[in-house]
Amino acid sequence: MSEKINCGNCGMLLYFGEEIKRRLYMRAIPDESAVYAGYGNVCPRCGNPLSDASVKVQIKRRATHGS
Ligand SMILES: [Zn+2]
Numbered sequence: 205m206s207e208k209i210n211c212g213n214c215g216m217l218l219y220f221g222e223e224i225k226r227r228l229y230m231r232a233i234p235d236e237s238a239v240y241a242g243y244g245n246v247c248p249r250c251g252n253p254l255s256d257a258s259v260k261v262q263i264k265r266r267a268t269h270g271s
Contacts, residue, residue: 208262209239213252215260218243223263236261 209219219239240254252258 206264210260211247211250211252212258212260214247214250216247216249
């Protein structure tokens with residue numbers, strides 16, 4: 205599973221990679237709030253305050269063959 209986080213206002217790509225819940229398990233990054241904090245909790249493009257309510261999170265199965 206991969207996860208993509210876009211700004212809910214302008215669509216700026218904020219995070220793309222391994223599903224954060226999985227990373228949480230692996231202790232790679234704490235949670236989505238760490239992603240927001242990496243941007244100072246605002247969208248770098250439009251200044252939209254970042255929170256679970258103001259972003260779009262998409263979780264997708266990886267489209268690989270033979271899995
Ligand atoms: Zn934005």
